Amino acid sequence: MKIEILCTGDEILTGKTVNTNHSYIAQRFTENALTVHWGTTVGDDRESLTTAFRQASERADAVIVNGGLGPTVDDLSQEVAAAAAGVELECNQEWLVRLKAYYEDRGRVMPENNIKQAMLPAGAEFIDNPIGTACGFAVDINNCRFFFTPGVPREMYRMINEQVVPRLLAMRGTKVVTRLKRFHTFGIGESRADRLLEDVINPDEQASGLLKLGFQTHYPQLETKLSAQAGNEEELDALLKPAEAELRKRLGNFILCEDDESLETLILNTLAESDSTLSCIEMTTGGAIASRLMKHEQSKQVLKQCRVSHQPEQLHESPTPESPPDISTQSAVALAEALNLSTGSTHALVVLTREDMQTKNPSIELCIGIADPSGTSQRQAILQGRTGWTRLGATELGLDCLRRHLLGFPVDEKIDFEQQ
Amino acid sequence: MKIEILCTGDEILTGKTVNTNHSYIAQRFTENALTVHWGTTVGDDRESLTTAFRQASERADAVIVNGGLGPTVDDLSQEVAAAAAGVELECNQEWLVRLKAYYEDRGRVMPENNIKQAMLPAGAEFIDNPIGTACGFAVDINNCRFFFTPGVPREMYRMINEQVVPRLLAMRGTKVVTRLKRFHTFGIGESRADRLLEDVINPDEQASGLLKLGFQTHYPQLETKLSAQAGNEEELDALLKPAEAELRKRLGNFILCEDDESLETLILNTLAESDSTLSCIEMTTGGAIASRLMKHEQSKQVLKQCRVSHQPEQLHESPTPESPPDISTQSAVALAEALNLSTGSTHALVVLTREDMQTKNPSIELCIGIADPSGTSQRQAILQGRTGWTRLGATELGLDCLRRHLLGFPVDEKIDFEQQ
Numbered sequence: 001m002k003i004e005i006l007c008t009g010d011e012i013l014t015g016k017t018v019n020t021n022h023s024y025i026a027q028r029f030t031e032n033a034l035t036v037h038w039g040t041t042v043g044d045d046r047e048s049l050t051t052a053f054r055q056a057s058e059r060a061d062a063v064i065v066n067g068g069l070g071p072t073v074d075d076l077s078q079e080v081a082a083a084a085a086g087v088e089l090e091c092n093q094e095w096l097v098r099l100k101a102y103y104e105d106r107g108r109v110m111p112e113n114n115i116k117q118a119m120l121p122a123g124a125e126f127i128d129n130p131i132g133t134a135c136g137f138a139v140d141i142n143n144c145r146f147f148f149t150p151g152v153p154r155e156m157y158r159m160i161n162e163q164v165v166p167r168l169l170a171m172r173g174t175k176v177v178t179r180l181k182r183f184h185t186f187g188i189g190e191s192r193a194d195r196l197l198e199d200v201i202n203p204d205e206q207a208s209g210l211l212k213l214g215f216q217t218h219y220p221q222l223e224t225k226l227s228a229q230a231g232n233e234e235e236l237d238a239l240l241k242p243a244e245a246e247l248r249k250r251l252g253n254f255i256l257c258e259d260d261e262s263l264e265t266l267i268l269n270t271l272a273e274s275d276s277t278l279s280c281i282e283m284t285t286g287g288a289i290a291s292r293l294m295k296h297e298q299s300k301q302v303l304k305q306c307r308v309s310h311q312p313e314q315l316h317e318s319p320t321p322e323s324p325p326d327i328s329t330q331s332a333v334a335l336a337e338a339l340n341l342s343t344g345s346t347h348a349l350v351v352l353t354r355e356d357m358q359t360k361n362p363s364i365e366l367c368i369g370i371a372d373p374s375g376t377s378q379r380q381a382i383l384q385g386r387t388g389w390t391r392l393g394a395t396e397l398g399l400d401c402l403r404r405h406l407l408g409f410p411v412d413e414k415i416d417f418e419q420q
Numbered sequence: 421m422k423i424e425i426l427c428t429g430d431e432i433l434t435g436k437t438v439n440t441n442h443s444y445i446a447q448r449f450t451e452n453a454l455t456v457h458w459g460t461t462v463g464d465d466r467e468s469l470t471t472a473f474r475q476a477s478e479r480a481d482a483v484i485v486n487g488g489l490g491p492t493v494d495d496l497s498q499e500v501a502a503a504a505a506g507v508e509l510e511c512n513q514e515w516l517v518r519l520k521a522y523y524e525d526r527g528r529v530m531p532e533n534n535i536k537q538a539m540l541p542a543g544a545e546f547i548d549n550p551i552g553t554a555c556g557f558a559v560d561i562n563n564c565r566f567f568f569t570p571g572v573p574r575e576m577y578r579m580i581n582e583q584v585v586p587r588l589l590a591m592r593g594t595k596v597v598t599r600l601k602r603f604h605t606f607g608i609g610e611s612r613a614d615r616l617l618e619d620v621i622n623p624d625e626q627a628s629g630l631l632k633l634g635f636q637t638h639y640p641q642l643e644t645k646l647s648a649q650a651g652n653e654e655e656l657d658a659l660l661k662p663a664e665a666e667l668r669k670r671l672g673n674f675i676l677c678e679d680d681e682s683l684e685t686l687i688l689n690t691l692a693e694s695d696s697t698l699s700c701i702e703m704t705t706g707g708a709i710a711s712r713l714m715k716h717e718q719s720k721q722v723l724k725q726c727r728v729s730h731q732p733e734q735l736h737e738s739p740t741p742e743s744p745p746d747i748s749t750q751s752a753v754a755l756a757e758a759l760n761l762s763t764g765s766t767h768a769l770v771v772l773t774r775e776d777m778q779t780k781n782p783s784i785e786l787c788i789g790i791a792d793p794s795g796t797s798q799r800q801a802i803l804q805g806r807t808g809w810t811r812l813g814a815t816e817l818g819l820d821c822l823r824r825h826l827l828g829f830p831v832d833e834k835i836d837f838e839q840q
Contacts, residue, residue: 013456015446016636019439022461026435036433038468039461041442048458055475216436286714287707290728294706295808305734308710308726310719314763343734388715 001172003029004038004060006052008067008077009151013043021066021156028160031227032178033212034168044074053084057142062168064160067151069134071113077148082121084141089119092126095135102133127163129155136163145171169229179236181226181244184263185254186400187415190215190222193251197224200246211239219389220396220417221256221263253409256400263399268298270406271347276372278402279345280306281315281335284353284364288395304345312352317342327354329378332369340371347372347406351398357387363419364390368398370405377405379412382419393417421592423449424458424480426472428487428497429571433463441486441576448580451647452598453632454588464494473504477562482588484580487571489554491533497568502541504561509539512546515555522553547583549575556583565591589649599656601646601664604683605674606820607835610635613642613671620666631659639809640816640837641676641683673829676820683819688718690826691767696792698822699765700726701735701755704773704784708815724765732772737762747774749798752789760791767792767826771818777807783839784810788818790825797825799832802839813837 005025011017019041026036038059042048049068056063068077082089096118103110120126120137127136127147134150136159147167149159165178188196193215205211210230216223226243230236248255256263271278280303282289290306293299309315313324315335325331336348352367363384370377379401383390397415404411414420425445431437439461446456458479462468469488476483488497502509516538523530540546540557547556547567554570556579567584569576585598608616613635625631630650636643646663650656668675676683691698700723702709710726713719729735732744735755745751756768772787783804790797799821803810817835824831834840 012443013446013459014450015443015456016450018443023432023435023438026433030434030436036435037463038472039433039459041459041461043457051479052458059471284714286719287710287726287728290707291711294704294728294730299706300730304729304731306707306728308707308714308728310714310723311725314725 001035001062001168002037002060003034003168004040004056004063005036006040006042006056006063006065008042008044008049008065010043010074012067013041021151021153024153024157025064025066025160028165029168031180031212031214031225032165032169032229033208033210033227034165034172044068044076046076046080049076049080050084053080053141053146057084057144057146060144062145062147062171063141064164065146065148066156067149069117069136069148069150071111071116071133075116078116078119078121078137081124081137081139081141081146081148085121085139087122087139090122091115092118092120092135095120095126099133127159129159131155131158138167177232177236178227178229179240181228181240182259183224183226183247183251184256184258184261185222185224185251186220186256186263186396187254187413187417188222188251189416190217192416193222193224196250197247200243200250205239211243213243220393224251253404253413254415256403262296263396263403264292265296265298267399267403267406268293268296268302270403271302272298276302276347277304277345278302278347278349279304279339279343280348281339281350281352282306282308282398283310283312283315283351284355285351285391285395285398286310288391289349289351289398292395292399304343307339315350315352325352327352327365327367329367329369329380332367333371333376333378334369336369336371336376347402349398349402351394353394355387355390362386362390364394366394366397368401368411370402370411372405377401377411381415383417384419421455421482421588422457422480423454423588424460424476424483425456426460426462426476426483426485428462428464428469428485430463430494432487433461441571441573444573444577445484445486445580448585449588451600451632451634451645452585452589452649453628453630453647454585454592464488464496466496466500469496469500470504473500473561473566477504477564477566480564482565482567482591483561484584485566485568486576487569489537489556489568489570491531491536491553495536498536498539498541498557501544501557501559501561501566501568505541505559507542507559510542511535512538512540512555515540515546518555519553547579549579551575551578558587597652597656598647598649599660601648601660602679603644603646603667603671604676604678604681605642605644605671606640606676606683606816607674607833607837608642608671609836610637610642612836613644616670617644617667620663620670625659631663633663640813644671673824673833674835676823682716683816683823684712685716685718687819687823687826688713688716688722690823691722692718696722696767697724697765698722698767698769699724699759699763700768701759701770701772702726702728702818703730703732703735703771704775705771705811705815705818706730708811709769709771709818712815712819724763727759735770735772745772747772747785747787749787749789749800752787753791753796753798754789756789756791756796767822769818769822771814773814775807775810782806782810784814786814786817788821788831790822790831792825797821797831801835803837804839 124137124139132155332350336350339348350369354365368379383393401411544557544559552575752770756770759768770789774785788799
């Protein structure tokens, strides 16, 4: 089955907005073993839309159109869809009632413009949008099924996952319950992960798309995805559970967290559960550890203080230019212990760094120290590469050592990104 | 003149990589009054590429193809281009010599694969790539001019700006010297900027594309762009200088910086020029001020220390739970003065915040204090909106107050994003 994605809108065409909607839709489809064959972007322009609908209908079995369902004059999707399908626009009374209620709930009267959002091509299949004013719909153009979806990302996400993917799977004749399991790791590169996991899924399952393994790199993290399709939840469990268990075994301590959890929330939750608190000292990572932790509400209770400086003499309690700490794991641990004393935190993470950016092969040396009432941990590593890259790695390694310390895992397992 | 952008590659088509190349190319074209009419994305697949080239050639006058110029078997652009143009592939001897030298310079022997990168359609116009192994080329397919560019972003950026844009402007018959002038502001929303500047450029100039005004929002900053085309540099000056002066006058103190300078580098350079140093205290902005400043090399000399916490009692020199500072501009100034004493910095910026996230209209109250040997400044503001949004605004307002203090501008000019 050939599927196309057709994104509409001047902002995307002219580059003012980066087209993340295409990549979102294509990723969800790929995870469901639905192959995206072509992508088109056109502006809010009747002639282009008409040509694009016709050409897509000649190439594909299904087309997802994104955008152009708004209430303004430059939103043309319904009108061009009706013309291309050779039918009139009709008012969907049910959606009109819902639209009026939507505005009433917000203490407003629906503007006249918005009636346009209830006008669908005659005979179109209605597709619900529970969180917005642009409903979706599906219609056939030249024997190709067109699905129209809103351009607002969160409305589109929900419609794609809940409404469009199941319809496409049904069109393809596959079973329609799907599930996506995600593992987030740090320290294993994509090519090693690929080799480590190559025989977890048997080739028949991978080819059939019933159980699929995929990777996505968000450096410094790697996301490993297992996607499954089956007739019901029990079959999904039967497919996924053994593969999940095998992945957990092979990726081991490198797994930071699963699904929607993040490394930061795992650390903050683990600390909060034992009424523990944290302070940090960061050198070259420049506030990145603080910034990542403090995005989360739990940090208001857990995080006492972060001290950030490039200058070692600023890392003491009272800055003492006479005797800056040397950059070593011993210093990092000593600073961590002193930091707990001065801020009243139970746990302290200290990341000292020495950057060597002048040479042909720039690098950062990291000396990490952790202290809590149960003891201390330390880790040394050298990361190579350009500054932005190594600082990202340094931030991640600091947080990862804290996670390993908290969970009782070894903090010194070598990662792929460090000098061996 | 109708122009299309055709991006190739499985990674983009399947959403694994977001297509930022399309938006980059489209933006550069739009700034040069070159209209992008259509966008296509196809995978590394001979049949799709052939169809895409044919259809684009029937719709457009010029097509920019991006990607598929690499040395591996899935890089098909040259081969499909030659077939579509009805010619053979020929080895470009000049490029082959350059390729071999490229590898020699790096102490390596060129792999056999890379010969492929010197194979161009017979009669194609060679387009130089001074920083990579994939040269560009141009060829006619069905009377439409196709420009082939590498997928590696920094190679593509340079080829688009230096080679493709001038050729397109020449095709269109316009004068070929172009310049882009950019102003970065904080505190003025796009719609107000649009009204403020609406008569800076006369409608004839705007319509002709000789002098064009445009906006791009990167919240909390707004980028205002002036783009000009002329026959030579003197004509460019004559077109741009009066408009630039008028923009500077109207946007006034809200201009953070121009062109490639950033707010952070302006602050760091201004401090460095007078051998001054800076310390900061951040509350809810969570390390974002530190993180932005410390990305820049100058911060190693200028920035003494940043202290980051959600907890007011942690903001004193020695954490004192008994008497946390109240959240007021007086406290912020007092903390700034104390911070200079304890860290030895000449300048201190303190951003205290009180978040109210429970109500229907969440907000942050900001109390900013600045101290240096010449005196103090203070600023209070309330920003409304969801947490991530207001924290971005708070970070920017803190840095902007410091800029205004350093340059002798009033720190209390109201911004569009605060409660009036």
